[in-house]
Amino acid sequence: MVLPYLIYVRTCPACGDGLCRVRVCTHQNKLAGCVVCDECESVWTDPAMSEKFTEGVDSYTASCPDCGRSLWEDTSHWADIQEVCLLGWYDKVKVART
Amino acid sequence: MTRRSPQNPEMIAGALKLLPARWAIAILVAAIAYVVLQPKLNQWFGWNLPSAAAMLGQEAPAAKSKQPPITKPDTAANTKLDTASSNKTAPPKPSNPKPAPQKPTLANGTDATSSKTSSGSKTSSNDSEDLKFRFLKPLGRDRYESPAGLIYTPGSEEGHRLKHIERHVSDQPNRPGSHGVFDGDMESFLTAIDDGYKRARGHAKGTKQREEEGMTVFEAPFDKPIGYLGGSEGARKGKPKLKRLRIVVRDKNLITAFPIQ
Structure with a gap:
């Protein structure tokens, strides 16, 4: 589903061009959130972006810090506003209309 | 093509007799070197030099027998x-x-x-x-x-x-x-x-x-x-x-x- 807005934390400090966006994984009906650069696919565990997550299914795929599955599988998607609120991250993100 | 007719070896032998022995040996050495180096040169540099057999009309030119420049895998x-x-x-x-x-x-x-x-x-x-x-x-x-x-x-x-x-x-x-x-x-x-x-x-x-x-x-x-x-x-x-x-x-x-x- 394409959202009419884009939720992001900041420009990626690793690659400098991507947007660090909130992605959620719903594997086993559990909502897990993380921050992913939509350009270089660096993953951080939360919007503070102090801890980078580099493990997972393999080193070439952005993976969920919670379950380790690929963040590009059907069980993951970019978070909508509700999900960002559920994660308690709403005050840490920016919302831009697309 | 102005390639020399391969069906006329007597003519080639006659022409060689007219040349000084030194020249005939040089041409022979060059021909042998070509035969030996031709496949390697094609392989190393991607050239398309014809083989000696092809030049003598006994084989198709190398371009037809070598792999095509574009590789296409068998996929949908x-x-x-x-x-x-x-x-x-x-x-x-x-x-x-x-x-x-x-x-x-x-x-x-x-x-x-x-x-x-x-x-x-x-x-x-x-x-x-x-x-x-x-x-x-x-x-x-x-x-x-x-x-x-x-x-x-x-x-x-x-x-x-x-x-x-x-x-x-x-x-x-x-x-x-x-x-x-x-x-x-x-x-x-x-x-x-x-x-x-x-x-x-x-x-x-x-x-x-x-x-x-x-x-x-x-x-x-x-x-x-x-x-x-x-x-x-x-x-x-x-x-x-x-x-x-x-x-x-x-x-x-x-x-x-x-x-x-």
Whole structure:
């Protein structure tokens, strides 16, 4: 589903061009959130972006810090506003209309 | 063709008798050297020298027996490839077996955007299918290798790295922040990436390289602008021209690449 807005934390400090966006994984009906650069696919565990997550299914795929599955599988998607609120991250993100 | 008739060895022998012995020996040595070196020269340099047998009319010319310049794997995507390429690419010349990606004008980065306005439109999915096989060597399982050794694999939100970097051949004016846009088509973009990667790996002048927790970020300058700054920030700044390329890789796997300031 394409959202009419884009939720992001900041420009990626690793690659400098991507947007660090909130992605959620719903594997086993559990909502897990993380921050992913939509350009270089660096993953951080939360919007503070102090801890980078580099493990997972393999080193070439952005993976969920919670379950380790690929963040590009059907069980993951970019978070909508509700999900960002559920994660308690709403005050840490920016919302831009697309 | 003004090739000497092979059916007339007596004529050749007669001609040799007329030559001084020293010349006859020199010609003989040269002929033997050619017979020995011809297959190796073809192999090393990609030349298409005819074999001695072919010159004597006993074998088809090498161009017909050697592998074609474009390798096409047996995949379903081939159907798309054939239809797309039939409209765009000229048939390969038998006298020049070198594959299309070896474009000297693009390889040095000085004219990396030469083909940008040839069609006036951006790359379609059919074009990228076509491109994969013309520029990249298939490694199986939808993995491809560029001439410089970069690997393009399935992955990313778009499903494949090629699709991912394709985002950078067009602007996204509503995207927050900056968005480096390559001013050309996918083929010239891939060529520029390869060129920049090779130079940055070789620590050429003006290039940069840094490690970022599991990935390597290369930067390479170009003589001419290769793109412009897009996104909302680019629009605000009047889309300034960009002359550097940033390439992000994990091992040899390309993650992304885009022009930067």
